[in-house]
Amino acid sequence: MTTEATSTASTASTPKSLKLFYCYARADKANRDELDNHLSNLKRSHQIASWSDREISPGVEWETAIDKELNTAHIILLLVSSSFMSSDYCYGVEMKRALERHKAGKARVVPILLRTVDWEDAPFSKLQVLPANAKPIIRWQRRDDAFEDIAKGLRKVVKELQILLKNEEERLTLNNLKRYEEALFAFDQAIQLNPTNALTFYNKGVILRYLNRNNEADVAFKEAKELGDSL
Structure with a gap:
């Protein structure tokens, strides 16, 4: 199998962590950190990789870094509080972009209610929302219970997205197989027109190898070698 074919096959079968982005106000950093700790099980099992602005290295343009991560995240958490609602950047920039991606089906936005605030008729x-029953974390008797509820809710989201991504990968794989079958047909047509072209036989062998039609691939490679040796 060629390097390209091997790479394509391994990419389709390699599990990938879902990227999780925190959209939050600076005043809620402690809540963000506590929530991230409660998501450790998902992170340790490589089901998610969380990101927030504290990951930005010194000297890096912070807005560019945030845009990049926001635009590639699978899950975007809106950490809702009065501080979040009053932040022009969180509410007017990050949340707006997050909801655009959610509407386009490119990300899943999940509002997390941290503190009591009026969010009726907000864009989200x-x-x-999480925790359960739209009950902000601050109203729970035990904070750990609230964070556990959120973690379990996000685990469900992760499972749903993993299934969706797997289905999309399978769809793309089927499309690739269709293209390879079309290429194989084209090589057969070319061989009929010029049965002495070693490169055509070699390329046909590559396609057959990718399709796991190994016996046919061996025949094509043998023919390519014999034609090449005769030149």
């Missing part, structure tokens, strides 16, 4: 108000 139609989305299912």
